[in-house]
Amino acid sequence: MRIYMDGGFDLMHLGHYNAIRQCSLMGDYLIAGVNSDADLTKTKGPTILNIKERCEIVSHCKFV
DSSP states (O other): OEEEEEEOOSSOOHHHHHHHHHHHTTSSEEEEEEOOHHHHHHHHOSOSSOHHHHHHHHHTOTTO
C-alpha cells in the first residue's frame, strides 16, 4: 500500500521526522510531497529554505 503525506518541511525538525516515520508504518511505500515556496509564503510567510533545498532534505530521510 502506498501512503502519501505532504508538508512545508521548512527547517526539518524532530516533529517532521516523527510524522514521516509514523506515516511510513501505515503502508509499504511512503511518498512525501513538499509544498511550494509560493504556497508556504501565502500561508505561513517567507521560507528559509527554497523548494529545491527542502526536497533534497526530505529525499534523504530513510523513511521516504
